[in-house]
Amino acid sequence: MSNNKAKSNSLKKELTFAQILIAGIVGAVGTGILFSPAGMAGTAGPSMLISWIIGAAFYTFISIPIIELALTWPEAGGPSRYPLYTHGNIMNLISSFMNLVWYLFIPPIEALATVEGLSYFFPQLLLPHTTIPTILGAIVGTILLLLFVPFNYFGVKAFGKSTYGLGIIKLLVYIVAVLSIAFVFFSTKNFASLPGGFAPAGFSGIFYAIPLAMFAYGGIRVIPDFAEELKDKSFLGKAILLTVLGQTIVYILFSVIFIGGIKWNSLGITPGNWGSIANLPGNPFVDLSSSLNSKVSLILILIVALLGPFVTGYIYLGAGTRVLFAMSRSGYMPEKLKEISEQYAIPYWALIIFAIVGAILTFLTAPVHAIYSLLEDAVVGGYLAFATLPVAMLAGRRKGMIPKEYRLPLGWLWGVLAIISASLIAFWSGWPSVPYAIAIGIVASIVFGLIYKVKGDFKKSIWYIVYLAFILIMTYIGSDGALNIIGFIPATIIVAAVSAIVFLPWGVFSS
Secondary structure (H helix, E strand, O other): OHHHOOEEOOOOOOEOHHHHHHHHHHHHOOOHHHHHHHHHHHHHHHHHHHHHHHHHHHHHHHHHHHHHHHHHOOOOOHHHOHHHHHHOHHHHHHHHHHHHHHHHHHHHHHHHHHHHHHOOOOHHHEOOOOOOEOHHHHHHHHHHHHHOHHHHHOOHHHHHHHHHHHHHHHHHHHHHHHHHHHHHOOOOHHHHOOOOOOOOOHHHHHHHHHHHHHOOOOHHHHHHHOHHHEOOHHHHHHHHHHHHHHHHHHHHHHHHHHHHHOOHHHHOOOOOOHHHHOOOOOOHHHHHHHHOOOHHHHHHHHHHHHHHHHHHHHHHHHHHHHHHHHHHHHOOOOHHHHOEEOOOOOOHHHHHHHHHHHHHHHHHOOOOHHHHHHHHHHOHHHHHHHOHHHHHHHHHHHOOOOOHHHOOOOHHHHHHHHHHHHHHHHHHOOOOHHHHHHHHHHHHHHHHHHHOOOOOOHHHHHHHHHHHHHHHHHHHHOOOOOOOOOOHHHHHHHHHHHHHHHHHHHHHHOO
16 A cells, blocks of 8 residues: 555646536535425425525525635635635634534535435334434444545546546436426425415525525535646636536425425325425435335435435545645644645545544444534534635735636625625524534634644634624524524524624725
């Protein structure tokens, strides 16, 4: 193995436009696509389709800063380094660890989601009537996570080819699976002819469903992480925007088929009782296929439940490896993690360490059940890191760092829309997700900052620290918090307004 791991100086530019686009789309479309429609239908009924469109708009707004920054600094793990150029080490240290929390926890989640799919055939993998793995389930999950490594170890060219091939297969299986449900049963009456009509919970129901939609997106995040390995950085913007569009089309297709495929009597639910749809036991699409007595649909959905999270897991393992590699470049991790394999041109030590930590977290979900909930909750750290991007974009423009050819008109408008979107996604994550993520990110920042003697202008990071405290407080007292003092819509307006009016200009002029 040592022959394969001599030091090299650079990553290779091997990824094509088609490969990174498929990685973005299939990296985001995982098991959430099977569970989100039921939860959203329980809140908004058929009008959840509008929630998906609003979610797509939010991620489009977030995409603009990512595009400008990635074109300016096309490097591995880029989003975990952009604030370094505009605000220095301290703020970048914090946002880097917020990013790392996102990536470190997603591969174990996807490995365990694959275990959940396998539990249909091997129920002993999960504790009865739960999604928590048994010791056997955790062992299988750990093995699955380690199987993500070969897809990333043999070079980014092999990663691109395997992701493109498996990604196309994954998308085709997804589409055939939902269309098979429509072929067996599809009722247009479910969209408007039932009690309550198209929007049984009114306009507020659409907004209440948006948080569930937001968490299904996110594929745009992996694209700039591989920016240094793209054959041509000029297609970054197109790949990111088409990823948002591609995800949206798939989500809406699944949601349309889910709504039209509901056979109320077979599920034992009164027609129009959308709230009960959210309480379907297990995988909602499995329940739907079972209610239709469609073996073909059931088999296809089970394939989706296995293939979907597996592909997502190894893509995020690769992207997370680049984040760890970038943090080593920034001086927040051991120098060893910057080493690049001469034969395969991948940051192999970063990959190995990232996979080992992920495997440990996966295994601990059985003996320490709290780890399972922590994994799902703390990924909100990635959403909190999103808030630094519009600030870095506008600060970079102000300092002349971002070339004019990379800028869209109305920069401040895009900055406002992006920080509002990022703040609301984080806020809607609710309690205890936000405190978990902030606690892990801040503690890790302090520990590693002291170990590696990270220095910088603390004043430039104050806005972000106060911003995190603001989101924490609003989550605590808001509708998704511990106290529920402020209603959903008023709290949402407060978070949006304060983020745009206070923190965006504060952050920009702190650079």
